[in-house]
Amino acid sequence: MSEVDTTPRSAGRALGTGRAALIVVEGMWTWYKRNWRATVVSSVVQPVLFLLALGFGLGSQVQPTAATGGLPYVVYLAPALLVVTAVQIAAFESTYPILSAFKWQQTYLAIAASPISPGQILAGQLTWITIRLTTSGAAYLLVAGLLGTLTGPGVLLTLVVSVLTGMSFAAPVVAYSATIETEGQQFASLFRFVVMPMTLFAGAFFPVEQLPPWLRPVAWLTPVWHGTEVGRDAALGTLSWWPALGHVAFLVAVTAAGAWFAVRNFRRRLAR
């Protein structure tokens, strides 16, 4: 005997998850195509300026040593900057826009009133972040290539890795953002105490072996470290399969866990 389900349900026609997610993405695209200029500075101009200043400028003071794999510093830095930038964009896209969609603009509430389910909204949101990471990464690669800092077609694999790295940070942060009721200092602290140190210390600008021994395990837990390890090897053509698989498995696992919590939190919040 099955119990009778008495929860009220929408009378609308249910959509498949893929189709529903795409509709959510379309909604975001409609907004973005009018406001994309504001994101160009942080998504593309900033990493290019970092590449110029730190790669070429500071790089001119760095002797190619074992620490940079015997390569000019700018070549060492270029693929890592792709990964770091992906994580920074992911961090931004998974904080304020999520809180805004729940609280200030309440777009999620509007969508949830249609036949689209909370899980499908989340799928659309994560797809949208993936698209943002891919396009900004591709634009950065184009400029980095024109500046002559890329070594081969392996960077396309780096692009894929950078998107995965970004998502492995975005998914848990989206889950967290979905629980926030009022914006106090949570996001500012997240940027200052998690994103910033991760950017500087997790192996993108210099090898983590230079950190004090007690700090290295912390770096190993960050997506940036896993992403730069694989992304840099892929770009330079020095990929060894087993370690790479390990790193990718870590990133996929964190993404999946983050997405699971995010679905749960979206359901809870939109069910109210």
Add this chain to the structure above:
Amino acid sequence: MTGTLETVEAPPRAGLLLRVLPTGMYAGRARVLVERSLLVNRRAWLAVVSGFCEPVFYLFAMGVGFGRLVGDVTGPGGEPIGYVAFVAPALLAASAMNGAVYDATFNIFFKFKYAKLYDAMLATPLGPLDVAIGEIAWALLRGGMYAFGFLAVMLAMGLIASPWALLALPAALLIAFSFAAVGMACTTFMRSWQDFDLVQLALMPMFLFSTTFFPLTVYPGPVRVVVECLPLYHAIEIMRGLCTGYVGVSILGHLLYFAAMAGIGVVVASRRLGALLLR
């Protein structure tokens, strides 16, 4: 305390400048604005403290990371110095700039346009000059705390080579004040948050290219001239000179640059603010 008459204070005598100013500009109560800022920030102490952490993170990154990749670079006196000792004064200058500009643009714009804070204040006996002095005093107080903390970290890391570094604190305040004045002047021309991308677009390249991370000699001739025009370049020259002890006559030129910048900023900002607020 012998009688009640003695407890009544005489009204403070205003100076000449304040007596010739148009009436209502200044009530001599700028300190209540500082008090207000302290009260408001009591709940946001984490954000205030974390402003100090960012340059320190950079300093540690330089110490453990870049420093070992780079080794020694050419210092202000032409002699080789350690990379961390080269970068640290520049980070101090950059943090003075960043703190001052963010405070004078984002925060002021919000208070001005959305919170309508200054309209409310001007409805009390406070005048525009009280508001200006109070806001600037708070910004400098905050900037001074950051600079002091950063200098303390530098001292602990053995990065200060000369007693001239004592002057780095007042120098940081002058730099912060000049950037704040210009930033506030720019804010009066802003229409919406979209315009603040321009602030970002001005600050970030300046942070990256004003010889913060590498010496001026890296650049080819014409680019060098452009870099030498940037305010942050002059700020970094002052700080680097003071912290390493290579202080020459040229520092007066750099200081003059900031005096001019502060003067222009204050004149433009106060005129524009007066026009916008007292319509």
